[in-house]
Amino acid sequence: MMTTDLTKSELYIHIPFCVKKCLYCDFLSFPADEKTKERYIEALCDELMYIGCERAENPLRSVFIGGGTPSVLSAEHIVRVMDTVKERFTLEEDAEITIECNPGTLEEEKLKAYKECGINRLSLGLQSSHEKELKTLGRIHTYEDFVSCIRMAENADFDNINVDLMSGLPGQTASSFEETLRKVCTLSDCIKHISAYSLIVEEETPFGQMYEDGQLNLPDEDEDREMYHMTTRILSEYGFERYEISNYARPGFECRHNIGYWTGVDYYAAGLDAASFYGHCRYSNTPDMEEYLKDPISAPSLIEKLDQSGLMSEYMILGLRLTSGVSVSGFEKRFKTGIFDVYGKEIDRFIQDGLLDHAGDNIKLSEKGLDLANFVMRAFI
Amino acid sequence: MDKSLIRNFCIVAHIDHGKSTLADRIIEKTGLLTAREMQEQVLDNMELERERGITIKSQAVRTVYKANDGKEYIFNLIDTPGHVDFNYEVSRSLAACDGAILVVDAAQGVEAQTLANVYLALDHNLDVFPVINKIDLPSAEPQRVKDEIEDVIGIEAQDAPLISAKNGIGIEDVLEAVVNKIPAPKGDDNAPLSALIFDSIYDSYKGVIVFVRVMDGTVKKGTRIKMMATGACEEVVEVGYFGAGRFIPCDELTAGMVGYITASIKTLSETEVGDTVTEADNPCAAPLPGYKKVQPVVYCGVYPADSAKYEDLKEALEKLQLNDASLFFEPETSLALGFGFRCGFLGLLHLDIIQERLEREYDLDLVTTAPSVVYKVHKTDGTVIDLTNPSNLPDPSEIEFMEEPIVNAEIMVTKDFVGSIMELCQQRRGRYVSMEYIEAGRALLKYELPLNEIIYDFFDALKSRSRGYASFDYDLKGYEKSSLVKLDILINKEQVDALSFIVHSESAYERGRRMCEKLKDEIPRHLFEIPIQACVGGRVIARETVRAMRKDVLAKCYGGDITRKKKLLEKQKEGKKRMRQVGSVEIPQSAFMSVLKLDDDN
Numbered sequence: 001m002m003t004t005d006l007t008k009s010e011l012y013i014h015i016p017f018c019v020k021k022c023l024y025c026d027f028l029s030f031p032a033d034e035k036t037k038e039r040y041i042e043a044l045c046d047e048l049m050y051i052g053c054e055r056a057e058n059p060l061r062s063v064f065i066g067g068g069t070p071s072v073l074s075a076e077h078i079v080r081v082m083d084t085v086k087e088r089f090t091l092e093e094d095a096e097i098t099i100e101c102n103p104g105t106l107e108e109e110k111l112k113a114y115k116e117c118g119i120n121r122l123s124l125g126l127q128s129s130h131e132k133e134l135k136t137l138g139r140i141h142t143y144e145d146f147v148s149c150i151r152m153a154e155n156a157d158f159d160n161i162n163v164d165l166m167s168g169l170p171g172q173t174a175s176s177f178e179e180t181l182r183k184v185c186t187l188s189d190c191i192k193h194i195s196a197y198s199l200i201v202e203e204e205t206p207f208g209q210m211y212e213d214g215q216l217n218l219p220d221e222d223e224d225r226e227m228y229h230m231t232t233r234i235l236s237e238y239g240f241e242r243y244e245i246s247n248y249a250r251p252g253f254e255c256r257h258n259i260g261y262w263t264g265v266d267y268y269a270a271g272l273d274a275a276s277f278y279g280h281c282r283y284s285n286t287p288d289m290e291e292y293l294k295d296p297i298s299a300p301s302l303i304e305k306l307d308q309s310g311l312m313s314e315y316m317i318l319g320l321r322l323t324s325g326v327s328v329s330g331f332e333k334r335f336k337t338g339i340f341d342v343y344g345k346e347i348d349r350f351i352q353d354g355l356l357d358h359a360g361d362n363i364k365l366s367e368k369g370l371d372l373a374n375f376v377m378r379a380f381i
Numbered sequence: 382m383d384k385s386l387i388r389n390f391c392i393v394a395h396i397d398h399g400k401s402t403l404a405d406r407i408i409e410k411t412g413l414l415t416a417r418e419m420q421e422q423v424l425d426n427m428e429l430e431r432e433r434g435i436t437i438k439s440q441a442v443r444t445v446y447k448a449n450d451g452k453e454y455i456f457n458l459i460d461t462p463g464h465v466d467f468n469y470e471v472s473r474s475l476a477a478c479d480g481a482i483l484v485v486d487a488a489q490g491v492e493a494q495t496l497a498n499v500y501l502a503l504d505h506n507l508d509v510f511p512v513i514n515k516i517d518l519p520s521a522e523p524q525r526v527k528d529e530i531e532d533v534i535g536i537e538a539q540d541a542p543l544i545s546a547k548n549g550i551g552i553e554d555v556l557e558a559v560v561n562k563i564p565a566p567k568g569d570d571n572a573p574l575s576a577l578i579f580d581s582i583y584d585s586y587k588g589v590i591v592f593v594r595v596m597d598g599t600v601k602k603g604t605r606i607k608m609m610a611t612g613a614c615e616e617v618v619e620v621g622y623f624g625a626g627r628f629i630p631c632d633e634l635t636a637g638m639v640g641y642i643t644a645s646i647k648t649l650s651e652t653e654v655g656d657t658v659t660e661a662d663n664p665c666a667a668p669l670p671g672y673k674k675v676q677p678v679v680y681c682g683v684y685p686a687d688s689a690k691y692e693d694l695k696e697a698l699e700k701l702q703l704n705d706a707s708l709f710f711e712p713e714t715s716l717a718l719g720f721g722f723r724c725g726f727l728g729l730l731h732l733d734i735i736q737e738r739l740e741r742e743y744d745l746d747l748v749t750t751a752p753s754v755v756y757k758v759h760k761t762d763g764t765v766i767d768l769t770n771p772s773n774l775p776d777p778s779e780i781e782f783m784e785e786p787i788v789n790a791e792i793m794v795t796k797d798f799v800g801s802i803m804e805l806c807q808q809r810r811g812r813y814v815s816m817e818y819i820e821a822g823r824a825l826l827k828y829e830l831p832l833n834e835i836i837y838d839f840f841d842a843l844k845s846r847s848r849g850y851a852s853f854d855y856d857l858k859g860y861e862k863s864s865l866v867k868l869d870i871l872i873n874k875e876q877v878d879a880l881s882f883i884v885h886s887e888s889a890y891e892r893g894r895r896m897c898e899k900l901k902d903e904i905p906r907h908l909f910e911i912p913i914q915a916c917v918g919g920r921v922i923a924r925e926t927v928r929a930m931r932k933d934v935l936a937k938c939y940g941g942d943i944t945r946k947k948k949l950l951e952k953q954k955e956g957k958k959r960m961r962q963v964g965s966v967e968i969p970q971s972a973f974m975s976v977l978k979l980d981d982d983n
Contacts, residue, residue, distance in 0.1 A: 012940055197936040221931050228932075246936050261940045275941040282944055303944050314943070317950070321938060353908060372908065373934040378954045381947065 006334075008061040009278070010260045011051075011089065013044065013081060014271030015070040016289075019104060023138035023210075026202035028273045028287055029068035036289075040272075041077045043296035045084040047270045050297040052088025055278070056268055059090040062257035063097045065119075071101035075113035082117035091118075096256040098123055098162075103149045104141035111156035121255075122153055123162040123195075128169065129180040136170050138206070143183075150188050160253060162193035167227040169199055170217045177227050178234060185238035192253035196231045197246045198224055225371060245321050245370060262318040264311070264334075270296075280306045308335065312342060316380035320373065325357075325364025339363070346379040384637040385565045389457045389594065391474060393502055394484035395492035395852060399514040402546035403484055403555070404442075404458060410552050411444035411456060413624050440474065440580040440592055441639055443622045443629075448560045456559060457622075457639035459579065459594075461498075466728025468501075468856055469675055470580070473655045475501060476671055477579040477594035477639060480508040480563030482555065483536075487513045487521035487543075490529050491819065493793040493852035499534055510562040511541040512555055517548055525820075533819045568636025574598030574606070575665040576634070576642075576658040581649055583703040587619070589646035590628070593658055594639050596669060600658070601633035606644060607661040609668040613651035614661045615644035649706040675707045677725025678786065678857065679732055679752045679836055680769040682713055682879060683739070684721030686746035686959065686970055691720045697743035698722060701735060708735060713770065717879040717963050718748055718973070723770055726752075729836055748961075748970045750879045751977055754832045757784040757860055771881045774867050777918060785863045785885075786832040788855040789814075796822045798847040805846055809834035810885060829858060833883065837977070868893055870900070871914040871921075875964040879973055886917075893923040896976050903972035906930035911966055 017037060018029045032040075063085060070078065078099065085091070098121040099114055114122075128134055129143045153161060163184050167177050184191065201211045201218070210216045219227070232242050240248040244262065247255065260267060269276035273287040283300035286292050306314065312335055319326035331339040340347065347363060350356035355369035355376050369376055394400040441459045448454055461474045475481070481502040485495060502509050511530050513523045523543050530538040542558055544551030576593040584590050593600075600606065604617045621630035622640040634640045646652060655672035659665045685694045698710050709725035726732040732752060739745050756768040759781045768774060768783075790811070794802050799816070806813070806828045814827035830839075835855070843851045868889050870880035880900075884892050893915025900913050904927050915923040938946045960967035 014941075198932075198934075200936055225931050245934060258939060261938075261943070267940055269940065273941070275944070277940065277943075284941075284944075314947075317947070318938070318943070355908075371932050371934060372930060374950060374953070375908070375930070375933050378950050378957070381950050381954050 006265060007058055008092065008265065009056060009058040010257055010265055010267040011056075011060050011063045011085065012257075012267055012269040012271075012274060012276070013048070013063065013065045013070075013085075014269065014274040015065060015067040015073060016040075016272045017072050018067065018069040018102070019072055019140050020138070023136075023206040024199060024201070026205050027068065037073060037077065039293050040289075041073070041080060043293050044271055045080060047296040048081065048084045049088050051268050051270055052085070056089055058266065059092050060085075060095055061092050061265075062095055062260060063091070064257040065097075065099040066123075067100055069102040069105055069125075070099050071105040071110060075110045078110075078119075079113055079117045082119065086118065096121055098255070098257060100125065101149070102141065103146040104139075106149045106152060108152050108155065111152055111158065115156050115158065120158075121160045121162070122158050123164065123193075124149060124153075125164045126184065127164060127166045128172070128176075129183045130172075130176055133169050133172055133176065137166070147187065150190070154188060154190050159190045160193070161188070161191045162195060162255065163191055165194060165196045167196060167198050167231060168219055168224040172219060172227070174223060174226050174230060178230060181231060181234045185235065185240070193247070193249040193255060194235060194240055195247050196235070198228055228371070243323050245373060259322070262321050264315060264318070269300075274300075275303070276300065280311060282306070311335070313380050316343065317377040320363075320365055320377060320380075323364060323370075325362045328361050328363060330361075343380060350376055350379070382635050382638060384568070386452060387455045387457070387566055387637050388480070388559050388563050389459065389478045389566055389637070389639055390480045390482060390507075390559060390563050391459045391461050391478045391502075392482045392484055393461065393495075393498035393509075394514075395486070395489070395494040395498075398484050398486040398489065398492070398495070399546045400484055403482070403512070403514065403544070403552075404460070406546050406549060406552045407456070407458060407556065408442060408444055410556060411446040413444065441477075441623045443624065443639065446556050446560070449557060450560075454560055456556075459639065466726070466730045469673065469727075470654055471498075472501060472505065472671065473577065473579045475505040475507060476669070477577055478505075478507055479566050480510070480559075482559070483509050483511040483530075483534075484514050484546075485511055485526055485530060487516045487523050487526055488518050490522075490526045490823075491533050491793075493791050493825070493854045496534065496793070496825070497791065497854040497856075499536075508563055509536055510558055511536065511538045512551075512558075513538075513541050513543050514546050516543045517545040517550060529820050566637030568595070568597045570597075570599050570635040572597035572636070573663050573665040574600055574604070574658065574660040575669055576600060577669050578608075578652055578654055578656045578658060580654060581652040581706075583649055587643045589643070589649055589652050591642045591644075591646070591652045591658065592639075593634070593642055595634050595636050597636050597665065598660065599633050599635045600642060600660075605661040606642065606658050607664060608652060608656050609659055609664070610653060610656040610672055610674075611651050613646065615646055617642055617644045619643045649703065653706065675727065677707065677709045677727060677755075677769075678832065679726045679728055679754060680723055681726075681732065681752040682715060682718065682721055682750035682770070683710075683724050683736070684715065684718040684748045684750075684879075686748050688719045690745060693743065694722065694739070694745055694747075697739050697745060698724070700743075701738060705735075707731070715750075715772075715879045717877045717961050717968070718750070719961075721748075725769065729840075748879075748973050749977070750973065751882045752836045753882060754786050754836060756786075756865065756883055759783065768883070771867055771883050772878050774883065782862055783865045784860040785865060787829050787858045787861050788832050788835065789858045790828045790830045790835070790853065790855040792826045792828070792843070792851055792853050793819070794824060794826065794847050794851040796824060798851060799824050799826065801846040802826060802843065802851060805839075805842055806830065809839065810888070830855070831861075831863065831885070832857070833885075834888075866917045868896075869916045870896060871912070871916055872900070872904070872968065873909075873911045873964055873966045874914075875966075876916075877963050877968070880976060889915075889917050890922050893917070897923045897925040899975050900972055901925040901927055903975050904966065904968055907966060909965075 016029050017032050097119045099119050100123045102125050126146050201207050235248045239250050242248050243254050266278040272292050274285045276283045282303045284303050285300045328339050357366045392400045444456045446454045459474050459477055461471045483499050516523055527538040542551045542554035575597045576595045580592040582590050607614045619630050620634045620642050621628050657668035702708050707727050710722040713723040758766045758768050760779050761781045811828040811830045816824050816826050818824050864886040865883050866886045866889055868884050870877050897913045897915050910929045911927040913925045914921045960969050
């Protein structure tokens, strides 16, 4: 298990804009005009100022600007956001600062500005190297766009880049996915991290509708698992090791921000519908744009307050997402009670069923358990 | 009471031909009380009734009609349950009447239940006159329907009132026809009392309220009465008649009158429909004909979805039984479903009604097992058992032979669908009896069908094969020897008792195969492969497999997702809790229900 220092916090900043909504996307994101974007950045900076002054007690170990597609904003907007963050928060020296980008929206200028304002990690949504698959997903870019982005990023001195890929796509085959994986792995040494998601068809999306209408030609479960297992094997050939259900990295380049989510680190959040977690409480900002623009610093709504058992439950279900699993000693240190005293029965059962492994100080999902993670996690809810 | 001014009648019709609408109109167009009764301040008594909160949803209503001849007539309109399940009750209600109005839809014409009901009425020597309803529909063909009534039923119809019950057209004609075409009751007020029980209800204030038609004699407060079949004796507390929605007490009920008796009777089982009420000290010579003890014909297991609600279910069944003596239940235990009840019903509709009332009025979630008819099992030791639960079938070595109930079925259908309906009847082991064209384009098919073939999804199949046009009626014919086997379902090699049922040996394979297919879709995938097998006598005749689960994982879970993803997992876990555990397999309750509907077209 990665060591986590719970005295550090993280910051998430949500940019709910994109050029055009992808057919599978269920995030809060939409196209918007320049004026709305300008008003939004203003509100966002107000909120960041407020959080920085009033709430944030600990230094930040990471900042993540996600969306949506933050890169649809002008460079100046992002710089303003970053300036506010730097001014109002304490950033650790080596803080990981990521921005999500869409290959169709980047240009050299923007990348240079990002770099200059302190952003040191890019997360690029590629999904597939095949034009046909990109089209099926409703993506706005081509593979060529992506390659030129990578070159621009190299030129701008970004050497910590994540690429998002997807398996289990309509019409995708194991061999087309393998091609995507190999192309990305050999493209650039600056790519240090790959997130490879098996497609989730969400109900309230065009894909959800198509699925219901029987129009989504998805790979069957066996093919889907073949792709998933293949991902681990192939990425490992190129030095990317799986560290979470869907995440792979070269050693030392695991995404610090996301690991925070899975290990119970406090995180603040700014922006529309953004979710935060501190003082054992989870909050959410309003999803209503007008409301947010009017009053960005109003208290976010409390979604849930975790008691001891809630915290333990999250420790398990989030921690088990990591391939290193949960730490037995870490659990005891944090909750002053033994993990086996609380979950002994469940853990034993899953070890017997071959879904969990107990190795040294760690309890983790087995190879089989990673495919059936929900089955295990339900027992810890 | 002047008998010549009383008319006791009912309305018979095919479903949806307008029976209850016409009844409403008759009640509206007539009065509650005669002029004399009003002077006697009957209303004061009624006020009291109202204060005590007694209202009745009566099987009968008494109204007063001032006819064109200037006289006031008492109309006793007796409702007849409109379904074959309640045929016996219908026959007793008819026996309480002297005549019947036959309502026929001006567009649809004569239907299966029209025939069944009108024949039943004629069997009881009722004078029947037809009315043609819905004449204001564009598709109405009154003359065709009149001819059809004369041709098919053989009763005079040319001067039948043409009405629209819905729009109040022609109702006066109906009322006059009641006066002129339905005979006044006969009977001797001074003869020993004989009164027919045609219904009874339970009221928490009055106890059992017995609905009677007095044939001979007189009954009043203080009369010591005796139920001839059950032998129960009580002193009459009150007699009266049925206003619209209320009981109106009166001094006495004499021959020819329809009304109610209360006598501090505690349970409905003492006052069976069809029994004769007489005077304990001066009994009539013989009970009225036609009484029989009502026996359930369809049984099924009823279990609470939440096993903690067992007591609630028990209480609800007890309450329903207070007002429905034909509902039978006894405790039953299933390995798969836990504690519940084996319930007996008069038929499928009765089952549906009870189930719906349990769910709606008592807020219970139920799991019911496949309905079963009553089989007669002749054992090698010479004894015969009535089998109501497939699980109780004796070992095959102890069985000499088995018998199953057979019904006479009448299906009325337009020409185009005759072929597919015949095919359906054949599939259901029907024996063709006859077919006649009752008019151009419409046929009456008669079949003998095993009851167990029509209690599954026969109605649905009939409807889908005739685009909703077929109408259907049946009555029990008797028992016949049959080649029956018990079909067992094994899930992961364990027999699930709640899924066992009796089936004809020739249908076993087909039924077993469809059960397995259905269950395969209903049972969620587990970590291991689950075989689903249908077996007869230990031999596997069909098999499906629920494949082992290979993927159950959320690809993404970041900061903003955590709450939602946790809720998803919680919901899934909640769903699992409601499942029934059979061995190591979790079976959703819907699986038990889904096998009740094995649709033909799948």
